[in-house]
Amino acid sequence: MTSAGQLRHATIVQGMNRMPGLLKLGSFLALLFLPALAMAAGGAEIQAMSVEYRDVPGIGSRNLVWVVAQQHLLLAGFVLGVPIFAWICELVGWKTKEQRYDKLAKEFTKLLTSAYATTALFGGILLFLLIGLYPKLMAYLTDMFFPSFLVYCLLFLLETATLYMYWYGWDYMQGNKKTFHLFLGFLLNLFALGIMIVPNSWATFQASPVVVGEGDAWARAWMAMKNPTWWPVNIHRLIANVVLGGFIVGAYAGVRYLLAVSREEREHYDWMGYVGNFIGVFGMLPLPFAGYWLMREVYQYNQQMGITLMGGFLAWLFILQAMLIGVLFLGANYYFWLGITHRIPGSEGQYKKPVMGMLIVLLLCLGVWMTPHSLVASLAEAQKMGGTHHPLLGVFGVMSAKMTVSNIMILVTFMSFIMYWRAGKQETAGWAKAAKAIMGALLVIAGIAVVVLGVWGYFVPAIIRINYFSVAQVLIVLFIMVTFTPLTALLMKSAKTTTEMVWGKMPIRAGYSLVLNAVMVILLMSLMGYARSSSRVHWHIYGVMRDTSEYAYSPALGYAAAFMSLNTFVFCLIVAFIFWVATLGDKAKAQPPKGSPVDIPSHTAPAMAGGAPSSGEKLE
Amino acid sequence: MSEVALLQIIGMCVIGVGIIILLFIKGMFLRVLGFVAMVLGVFSLIALSVPQMASLPPAVETFDIASVKSPDDLASIGQKIFFSKGQCALCHSIGPSESARCPDLSGIGAKLSPEFIYESLTQPQAYIYLDFRHDGIPKEYPAQMPHIDQDPIGLSKQEIYSVIAFLQKMSGEPISIKVEDIMESVEEPDVSLKVASVTSPLNSQTPNMADR
Numbered sequence: 001m002t003s004a005g006q007l008r009h010a011t012i013v014q015g016m017n018r019m020p021g022l023l024k025l026g027s028f029l030a031l032l033f034l035p036a037l038a039m040a041a042g043g044a045e046i047q048a049m050s051v052e053y054r055d056v057p058g059i060g061s062r063n064l065v066w067v068v069a070q071q072h073l074l075l076a077g078f079v080l081g082v083p084i085f086a087w088i089c090e091l092v093g094w095k096t097k098e099q100r101y102d103k104l105a106k107e108f109t110k111l112l113t114s115a116y117a118t119t120a121l122f123g124g125i126l127l128f129l130l131i132g133l134y135p136k137l138m139a140y141l142t143d144m145f146f147p148s149f150l151v152y153c154l155l156f157l158l159e160t161a162t163l164y165m166y167w168y169g170w171d172y173m174q175g176n177k178k179t180f181h182l183f184l185g186f187l188l189n190l191f192a193l194g195i196m197i198v199p200n201s202w203a204t205f206q207a208s209p210v211v212v213g214e215g216d217a218w219a220r221a222w223m224a225m226k227n228p229t230w231w232p233v234n235i236h237r238l239i240a241n242v243v244l245g246g247f248i249v250g251a252y253a254g255v256r257y258l259l260a261v262s263r264e265e266r267e268h269y270d271w272m273g274y275v276g277n278f279i280g281v282f283g284m285l286p287l288p289f290a291g292y293w294l295m296r297e298v299y300q301y302n303q304q305m306g307i308t309l310m311g312g313f314l315a316w317l318f319i320l321q322a323m324l325i326g327v328l329f330l331g332a333n334y335y336f337w338l339g340i341t342h343r344i345p346g347s348e349g350q351y352k353k354p355v356m357g358m359l360i361v362l363l364l365c366l367g368v369w370m371t372p373h374s375l376v377a378s379l380a381e382a383q384k385m386g387g388t389h390h391p392l393l394g395v396f397g398v399m400s401a402k403m404t405v406s407n408i409m410i411l412v413t414f415m416s417f418i419m420y421w422r423a424g425k426q427e428t429a430g431w432a433k434a435a436k437a438i439m440g441a442l443l444v445i446a447g448i449a450v451v452v453l454g455v456w457g458y459f460v461p462a463i464i465r466i467n468y469f470s471v472a473q474v475l476i477v478l479f480i481m482v483t484f485t486p487l488t489a490l491l492m493k494s495a496k497t498t499t500e501m502v503w504g505k506m507p508i509r510a511g512y513s514l515v516l517n518a519v520m521v522i523l524l525m526s527l528m529g530y531a532r533s534s535s536r537v538h539w540h541i542y543g544v545m546r547d548t549s550e551y552a553y554s555p556a557l558g559y560a561a562a563f564m565s566l567n568t569f570v571f572c573l574i575v576a577f578i579f580w581v582a583t584l585g586d587k588a589k590a591q592p593p594k595g596s597p598v599d600i601p602s603h604t605a606p607a608m609a610g611g612a613p614s615s616g617e618k619l620e
Numbered sequence: 621m622s623e624v625a626l627l628q629i630i631g632m633c634v635i636g637v638g639i640i641i642l643l644f645i646k647g648m649f650l651r652v653l654g655f656v657a658m659v660l661g662v663f664s665l666i667a668l669s670v671p672q673m674a675s676l677p678p679a680v681e682t683f684d685i686a687s688v689k690s691p692d693d694l695a696s697i698g699q700k701i702f703f704s705k706g707q708c709a710l711c712h713s714i715g716p717s718e719s720a721r722c723p724d725l726s727g728i729g730a731k732l733s734p735e736f737i738y739e740s741l742t743q744p745q746a747y748i749y750l751d752f753r754h755d756g757i758p759k760e761y762p763a764q765m766p767h768i769d770q771d772p773i774g775l776s777k778q779e780i781y782s783v784i785a786f787l788q789k790m791s792g793e794p795i796s797i798k799v800e801d802i803m804e805s806v807e808e809p810d811v812s813l814k815v816a817s818v819t820s821p822l823n824s825q826t827p828n829m830a831d832r
Binding site: 209210211212213214255258259308312313316319320323324512515516519523534537538543544546547548552553554555556557558559560561562564565568569572576 | 627630652656659661668675676704707710711745765766
């Protein structure tokens with residue numbers, strides 16, 4: 001080890017002496033288990049003295065790291081999102097006593113063991129590539145963050161041990177032990193959250209570094225971790241992982257629904273697709289708010305970075321983002337509407353007009369959201385318009401309009417869900433009429449308020465709009481969601497079912513719409529990853545360490561989109577492989593005889609939508 | 621053929637393959653893959669149809685001592701260092717700012733002597749105020765300011781002088797750093813590690829502010 005390495009090691013040991021006992025034990029264990037990483041980091045430092053970069057012939061170092069990092073991140077999102085999905089399902093099954101939710105949770109937890117291994121594999125490849133191809137940068141980050149590496153590895157050990165207990169103890173921990181199993185599921189997600197937020201600090205430090213003052217290694221690492229965009233990214237990624245987990249489950253169910261040969265299979269995967277879509281939409285609704293907070297923090301940290309993102313060379317990226325989010329909103333709503341018309345017989349005519357109205361509103365909003373600030377125009381066209389701003393469409397190209405329509409799209413999607421929830425039921429509570437009237441009035445007032453604030457936003461300074469008007473719009477929409485959900489749940493609790501819900505009758509296009517939603521989410525994650533990385537422009541660490549390699553430029557959107565598409569396709573294949581491997585054992589099991597009772601009652605409404613849980617199969 | 625045209629052809633081929641699979645292949649899994657390929661091909665084509673702008677890195681700024689002819693040149697270099705290598709603008713603002721995490725530096729060149737600024741940059745813990753906003757013994761504020769002459773920022777002595785020249789100019793003060801002083805300091809060995817004892821061109825005595 002070099003003298004600098006010895007000095008740092010001594011500093012770490014000194015830092016450990018000042019730590020609480022448990023943390024010290026954990027760090028010591030992590031140190032024991034991590035000789036390879038420590039040596040690799042030390043090696044990077046030695047190499048950094050002579051080599052700043054290495055290249056890979058043909059594909060190029062940057063492109064190779066791009067593909068591997070993207071696969072690792074998407075897989076990580078998957079393995080962090082699925083446990084949240086599984087735990088929520090298990091919790092719902094435990095609360096409602098419906099066995100099918102417990103089975104669903106178990107089915108997806110089974111995937112985690114192979115998915116974890118694949119994620120770790122790509123993580124390991126990424127680490128080796130980074131150490132080999134970017135030794136100077138890695139030496140700097142290792143010097144800054146080494147104590148957090150230990151915490152990261154400790155969390156991995158805890159996560160793995162918890163996953164083993166959670167998965168292998170599933171059948172054992174039923175009945176009285178179920179609460180402990182749920183607690184294990186909670187711990188699993190808690191450690192997973194830690195595994196996500198620790199490396200987030202490394203990546204966000206690259207985008208929004210802070211000057212690190214004096215202190216021991218632990219204090220310095222903590223100072224660097226607490227950078228301005230750390231928590232906005234943590235929250236944004238946490239919600240995004242829920243969305244990814246939900247929609248991938250939905251896509252899996254969609255594919256299995258398309259492949260299904262028996263009625264039982266169709267019913268099962270139709271229901272699974274519903275649950276996946278529900279959780280995906282549930283996460284998607286607050287996601288734009290988290291994204292807004294992140295952008296606010298970026299602007300607060302460095303206005304130039306914000307301008308690069310929103311108004312600089314990445315401005316057109318946000319038009320693509322609007323398109324993808326718009327298709328996702330349309331896809332999720334379309335699936336809800338298909339559910340209303342195919343699962344609840346006789347409701348086609350009843351909901352035709354509201355569905356058409358919602359579709360028109362969504363398309364209009366999408367049109368506004370996708371309107372660019374500056375149009376691509378020929379010289380003659382620009383002279384006619386008096387610039388690149390269209391006299392009419394230019395009004396829609398600004399943030400005030402986009403914030404307004406995104407809030408309206410969230411409101412419409414939320415109302416789609418409420419409509420689906422209430423379909424085929426008749427409220428019996430005495431106060432139902434008054435409650436529905438109040439909800440209707442609140443919805444109208446909220447819609448008008450969001451539009452008024454949006455229009456008013458044109459006439460006030462940007463800072464007033466950003467700090468007050470946009471925040472007010474978000475709070476109004478959140479208020480509607482927070483008040484309508486429990487109110488509808490109360491209404492539906494005593495409602496009588498007028499039309500039974502029928503599973504397994506969805507058309508083929510429903511399966512494709514679930515696949516489309518998942519592809520949109522994966523593309524969105526890839527696109528925004530490119531945006532986050534490109535916002536640093538020619539810096540490895542913004543304003544601190546300049547990228548002096550031949551790949552210091554940020555590629556244009558078209559080239560980047562080709563990579564995103566490639567990454568998305570490869571990720572889909574990897575996930576399909578994981579699902580295939582995980583279900584190999586099931587295929588070997590004997591098929592149940594025809595006509596045997598299925599575990600999914602075809603007439604029940606899902607408990608997640610406040611249906612009649614009492615009619616489901618009871619847990620022992 | 622341009623890169624965009626090549627990618628467009630690839631995108632169209634992918635869409636074509638997707639259409640052929642959907643039209644002629646009956647296997648449902650392959651049909652789903654064909655559908656995904658079509659979606660991705662359409663996305664790529666749309667992305668290729670918007671203006672294609674790459675972000676190229678600017679030329680690397682270097683401190684060329686030979687280019688310094690006047691104190692104004694020095695201040696100009698100092699300004700570049702302030703906003704780039706020196707990382708000053710990561711925390712400090714010049715003028716009121718909501719996002720600044722550390723003191724506003726507007727007028728700092730008029731308020732503080734060059735010696736004090738030099739010491740603040742190289743020995744941030746040397747002179748710190750006490751925190752009386754609580755009962756009991758006043759505590760020392762930990763200085764967030766890093767040693768600017770040490771890694772990772774590691775400004776050279778000439779670069780620090782340039783930044784001070786910029787701060788003075790920005791504050792409307794006459795620039796007290798002389799070009800000759802800069803030239804002399806180039807010849808001093810290992811200046812960055814002997815900050816406390818160095819005979820600086822700013823002042824022949826650099827007092828330790830903590831003694832005050």
